[in-house]
Amino acid sequence: MKAFDRILRNGRICDGTGNPSFHGDIGISGDRIEAVGRLDAAQAAETVDISGLVVAPGFIDLHNHVDHGILAYPDANSYIMQGVTTSVVGNCGLSMAPVSDAHREDVRDYLKPFLNKKHPYSWEWSDLSGFFSCVEQSGTIQNLAPLVGQGTLRIAVKGFDPTPATGDEMAAMKKLLRAELENGAFGMSSGLIYPPGSYTGTEELQELARVVASFGGYYVTHLRNEGDRLIESVDEAIAVGEASGVSVQLSHHKAAGRGNWGKVNATLRIMEEARARGVDVTCDVYPYPAAMTxxxxxxxxxxxxxxxxxxxxxxxxxxxxxxxxxxxxxxxxxxxxxxxxxxxxxxxxxxxxxxxxxxxxxxxxxxxxxxxxxxxxxxxxxxxxxxxxxxxxxFGMDEADVRTIIAHPLSAVISDSWVTAPEAGGRPHPRGYGSFPRLLGKYVREERVLSLEEGI
Ligand SMILES: [Zn+2]
Structure with missing residues (x-):
């Protein structure tokens, strides 16, 4: 008879695929799930009765800035407590590397407002591996999947120079990008409202995106404009995908400012049309009508x-x-x-x-x-x-738009926050603690925008 270290009994199991949930047991040994189903005959050193509870895999947060606080709060409690065990980081063009000697001060100044002040950042690393070895030493249990921030990449080559990249500069950026992708980065993010992302033309993005596509990576973008020029900005992101073959994800999708409310119906349609033409485009959304930056x-x-x-x-x-x-x-x-x-x-x-x-x-x-x-x-x-x-x-979005995006099959709910703790002070956006509980409480249980399986 099979014996496990631990059995969770009588839970409602949502496996994260969107398939119908079912009641059953989970057998765990060491740090591995060894069996899922009816384990009536199995023995275990410890049995936990989870009747009436739902059990799910750790959540993957596809868009956050946990890399900006993880050295200050390696326990990442504000994420673990909302069920997140894996975070995609380096979003909005703002990764912690690559860093060049010539522009180390520029990137340090630039990211300072995003970084938790509790930790003295040495900025001695030059690439993502260097940064993540500091993270590893911190002993964090959060899994981090890095993206290369196009803003950070451009700063490493030309600081805050707003002019278009020359041929040599382009080659230097591609070389740094390629090295990071070879080392395991999942793709590239851009933040086109933040300089130097905002100084970057579409063609420059397309050229970098070709490198990302050649590694099977994806391109995530904080659009150039999420308000009056939202539609044009979605078109630009899709054009990057179309020209380079890269998969595109629109970050924290929204329509900002009362005059633009409702435009997300058009942008979701534009995404569907692009997909019909063969562009792999999706979006993410945080479950709140307020932004933070x-x-x-x-x-x-x-x-x-x-x-x-x-x-x-x-x-x-x-x-x-x-x-x-x-x-x-x-x-x-x-x-x-x-x-x-x-x-x-x-x-x-x-x-x-x-x-x-x-x-x-x-x-x-x-x-x-x-x-x-x-x-x-x-x-x-x-x-x-x-x-x-x-x-x-x-406070600039429409609750109806938030619901529309969450309900759409091309969207994933994300937090877009950084790790924090009550002692950090301030009045942060609640998404740092509550994004996933809010998805499951408000949008799944109370408003039934999604089924539990879809939500998970
Ligand atoms: Zn952003």
Missing amino acids: TITSLLPSRALEGGIGAMLARLKIPEVRRELADEIWQGRMKEENWIRGIGWRNIVIAESRVEPRYAGMSLEEIIKERGGSDPFEAFFDWFLEIHGEATMVL
């Missing part, structure tokens, strides 16, 4: 040319302030225009390293507290005071 995304990306230091110096010049304010207020900004699209009131500070008391305050409240007649002047003064270092939550 760094406050530098409120400005046109040209404000960041030359890096964070150059941006802060520039924001002291009255004419620059006036130009930026006009560009935002008159709706001429290329990137999504959160200030105009959702208003100061719906932008809430999550964390401000320099001045923690701003966490939880909206920009409207901050501007009001500072007084003066021009909200942009007050905003820029505040921005300089905190050195442009803060994260924010943006």
Whole structure:
């Protein structure tokens, strides 16, 4: 008679394939599942009765930024507690490598607002293997599947230079990308709202995507615009897939800003049409109608040319302030225009390293507290005071759109957060703790947008 170390008895088993769930037992020895089914006759050192409970494989989070906090919180409790055992990291163009000697400071400054301040990052690594050996030493039990961030890749070759890549620069980027893919990276991500992703033209992306395709990797993209130019941005992502043959995943799909609500019906149709033409395109979505990112995304990306230091110096010049304010207020900004699209009131500070008391305050409240007649002047003064270092939550999506995307078979639910812990402080987006419980509680159990099997 078979003996296991442990048997979970009488659970409802969802195997993660989407197949119908069934009641049964699970036999485990060591760290392996050895048998699934009716194990009535089997013996075990320990038997756990899980009647009335569902048992499922550890969840795979296809899009998060766990790499940005894992050295500070190697136990990754905020992820383990929501069922996630595997995280795809390096998203939105923001991977922790490759890093070049020439631009080590650039990438360090750039990723600083995303990184947990508890850990002193040495930035001594030059490639993903180097970074992940630090992660391995931390003893984490979270499985991490790395992507190469196109932003980080471009910084390694040309810093924050906004000009198109020359032939030599292109060759240098492809060489670094190829090395990372040979070493096991799963593909490449881009973050086309974040410089230098935003400086990158479609053709440059296509050329890099060809390298990714040749390794059977995939291309994940934070679109150039998720608001007024959402449709064009989806078209661009699909064009990258079409030109290079790479599989495409649209990151945290949404329509930002009230005027764009409902556009996801069109984008999902565009994806279906592209698939019919042979482009392998899918999307992911976090189960909340609010977004979160760094406050530098409120400005046109040209404000960041030359890096964070150059941006802060520039924001002291009255004419620059006036130009930026006009560009935002008159709706001429290329990137999504959160200030105009959702208003100061719906932008809430999550964390401000320099001045923690701003966490939880909206920009409207901050501007009001500072007084003066021009909200942009007050905003820029505040921005300089905190050195442009803060994260924010943006209340800018429609709940109906979130539901539409979750219900669509081409989407996967993700968290898009980083590992954290209560001691980290701030008022972070709840997705860092609650994405998968919310999927199963709200969208599966309460609203029945998906069946339990589909949800899992
Ligand atoms: Zn993103």
